[in-house]
Amino acid sequence: MNEQTRHTETTLALDVVTLAGDLPESKEFYATAFSPLMNDSAGTVEVDMHGTGRFELAPMTAGVAPEGASSPFPGYVVTYALAQPSEVQAVMDAAASAGAQVLKPAKKALFGSFSGSFRAPDGSIWKVAADSNKNKGEAVAVPRPTEISIILGVKDPKASRTFYQALGLKTDRDYGNKYIDFQPQQGASRLCLMQRGVLAKDVGINDPGDGTGGLTLSHRAETSEDIDQLIAVAESSGSRSATSQAHEDESGSGHFADPDGFRWNLSTSK
Structure with a gap:
């Protein structure tokens, strides 16, 4: 089987x-804008986005390369x-009052959305959205998201799809170079x-720039062998850079950058 299309038995997961930035400022902003569960942990802040995604707020000096951080679009x-x-309006208002x-x-958008x-x-750039532009009931005090998505602006979505499929991710919706998840x-x-330019324009930015801002995506693997396998597949599938390391306590760690430079950290809990 061609190494560019072969799949790994170990599946990558987001x-x-x-998100890297000024940590005290970030902590105050996210607490005000989203009211998530937050926990200080070893120089970072763990953020539980109401059960729909786990975030970590980190200082810019915490090993997160701020490539393209000065670009208008990260x-x-x-x-x-x-x-x-x-609920969209409530979150937008809270974010603006917190410094966004x-x-x-x-406002009303395409296909009846808001x-x-x-x-x-x-x-970081956030898009707050509802599928319908009509309210169905009273707004709750703390709007809870139905889903959180991380949309990567890439050069060639179909090529990036192949890269991530090789790492075990399963495609859900596929509209070619328009949108894939x-x-x-x-x-x-x-x-x-x-596509990077289309994504930037969708959120109101005309200059798509380059780089990946202060974003890092992380996967928690079961074993160091799983990390080695993911790194090997990433290398053979077009990763810009990839390394892995075993530790004395039998845990492991590693990282790779996808073909567009988005960084992934891999680690075990052992």
């Missing part, structure tokens, strides 16, 4: 999304899906792919 969008327009830069005010977008103080693990964020 377990944690790390190369990705976090989509925060809610049940109805009133509104890129697109919340959405807005903003840039968080750490430079993968089946998420329970309680985890969904990984999606769009």
Whole structure:
């Protein structure tokens, strides 16, 4: 079988999304904008986004390469899906009052949806959206997302799909180079792919720039052997860089960058 298309028995999963920035500022912003569960942990802040995704807030100096951090577009969008327009407006208002830069005010959008977008103080871009532009009931005090997606702006979505399929991700919706996403693990964020320029324009940014901002995607593997296998497949499938390391306590760690430079960290809990 061709190594570019072969699949690994160990499946990559988007377990944690790390956003790097000024840690005290980030902690205050996310607490105000989203009211998630937060826990300080070894110089970072663990964030549980109401059971739909696990995030980590980290200082820019915590080993996260801020490639392209000065670009107007960091190369990705976090989509925060809610049940109805009133909840979208509530989150947009909370984010703006906490220091976000509104890129697109919340309003009716394509296909009967309702959405807005903003840039968080750490430079990450968020799109807050509801499938319907009509309210179905009273807005709750703390809007809870129905799903969180991490959309990567890539050069060639179909080529990136092949890369991630080789690592075991299963395609869910596939519209060619317009939009592709993968089946998420329970309680985890969904990984999606769009052309970089199209994605930037969708959230109100004309210059797509380059680089990956302060984003790191993390996978928690069962064993160090699983990490070695994922690294080997990533290398043979077009990764920009990939390394793995075994530790004395039999745990393991590693990292790779996908063909567009988005960084993944791999680690075990042992």
